[in-house]
Amino acid sequence: MSKTVLKVENISKQYRLGFVGTGTLSHDLSRWWANIRGKEDEYLKVGEVNDRTKYSKSKYVWGLKDINFEVKQGEVVGIIGKNGSGKSTLLKILSRVTGPTTGSVKCKGKVSSLLEVGTGFHPELTGKENIFLSGAILGMKKQEIQRKMDEIIAFAEVERYIDTPVKRYSSGMYVRLAFAVAAHLQTDIILIDEVLSVGDDSFRKKCLNKMQNMTKSGQTILFVSHNMPALQLLCRRGILLNNGGLVMDDDMRKVANVYLNNEGTENKRIKNIKTKNDGLLISYFSLEVEKPGVNQPIHFNLSLSVINDKLLKLLKDGLALIDLYIDIHNSIGSRLISLRHMGVRIQQSESLIKVTLENSNLPKGNYSVSLNLNSVIGHLFYSSNILNFSILSLDGIDSEEEWLGFRLPSKLSIY
């Protein structure tokens, strides 16, 4: 049995919400006064369960509450949970960026964290200089970076620009270089927060491969991600957080299913977004999947409200028509499905547009939806990631086979 390298005991983290600044002095004084009188610290009591969807008067929340787990050497653990569930907070505490309010963390070996790519990059420095700086900030020695320099440059594929200040880089090149440095970190325990989704498609695949190699090399890794397929590929074990508490700690596949099932029933809806034209508002955009399985119809509802009379007249008269594009992307960002409806005519100040995709043929996985609205009076709206949804296989067959393309019906005849 391999030894335990990370032990998290009763970790809790309390945050103060709202404006921090004036007023804290008085808080501190009263806290200090309570301490002097030997009373229990009041502020440690008032924190409540942290659910971002519920409004609460309390100014203190628990970002994490009583987290306990252990990680053995060489384990690769995926940490999942909805937004605000405390994943980043947990990694921050483990990486010592911030301290816990209660509890303790014990670890063996060197811990490095990768909470963001490109930490420490300076636009005026050249690519090479930035590799040194960023590497050193991540905890590498100069010699070590020197030794891996060629490998890093090759991985990032920016040889030609390596002596150019990074402010001249395209954002993709920048991210590639930043990730390349991080990917060559070699420490005992690595904490990674949501950094898989960088760069273009081919680079993302490369990153995923690199990560897979990392998991095989016996490093202990904790991953935070919303990308379930990637997590299932990389991790054996999963930890599910919800509202700051640890809900489940089990096989990654099981944990992901529990998470997706709960998330899947949540009504996917985005409300009140402004468009580029002040007269037009997206009152909501929502997505409904009748049943969270494969081959189910997907309904998109787009409700538009026109608040400007002039614009309304233009639209009514058919002088301004709206082109609607809804695209579905897979978890690594490739566009799989594109729904287009050109020249949609709007007649009322409040209109609901329904688009139904009868049979998406999408395999199980996570998807994101982009929405694009265009018209002759100008470009109206674009969001590359307005909604996310998942498709689960409910038939219980969890094949490990990698999905290579759409399975479209075809006829086979033998003569």
Place this chain on the structure above:
Amino acid sequence: MEKKDQWDTVILPKINPFDLNLREIWEYRDLLLLLIRRDFVAMYKQTILGPIWFFLQPLLMTLVFTFVFGNIAQISTDGLPKVLFYLSGITVWNYFSNCLTEISNVFRTQVHLYSKVYFPRLILPLSIIFSNLVKLGIQFLLLIIVTLYFYTKGIDISLTANILLIPFIVLLMAILSLGLGLIISSMTAKYRDLVHLVAFGLRLLMYISPVILPLSALPQKYAIFIMANPMTAIIETFRYSLLGTGTFTIEQLMYSICFSLVAFIVGLLYFNQTQQSFVDTV
């Protein structure tokens, strides 16, 4: 029962402020060097005038002071040429003032680093001390050139062994500004508005220091304020060791040394206590 395990790192809600973990800082020395280099390269590349700016800034300030305090207000310059008097004061003052300002703001300006990755928190304040040392070196060169110019003009400047005091003076300033800076930055993590106070306080402190007013020409009424300024002895000693003119007493110097050491220790402990969780509030 739990086995007696050997853990490399134990993270607890409170850290012992006396545990400075110097070994860890030593392990990150490469980062310190790279940060100093970064500051220098960035400064060099970002300003339009590049390295000339290092010279221009103290020169311009000296000219303004010469005009306003020397010519209009007719304040004594201790028998030194006005330009030399002000330039020497400004050179040392700039180091102190830049270090203190930058360190006071370090949590806020560097939060993008502090909140994303762990490294010994003291590294950034230390890098500020050293980066400014490079700047001080360049400006000191300017001072030497100006001094030599006046020397050839026949102004009496005797070069003595006192010049060896200068590294000590610089060290003292580094300790003082680091200590005060750490105290203020730790406080700004909680009470933000302090930053404005610091800028104001520093300006005030300069006006009650021998940058403008030599101790020898001190009106009795204000003596106590100027004497209370820990930079007073530092500036006077600096002038004395380089130019041979200045009033400094061992008591005054001892006061500055003690003040600096106390500020340094308090700052270090306070900073060490704040560093663990300041990212939540900055």
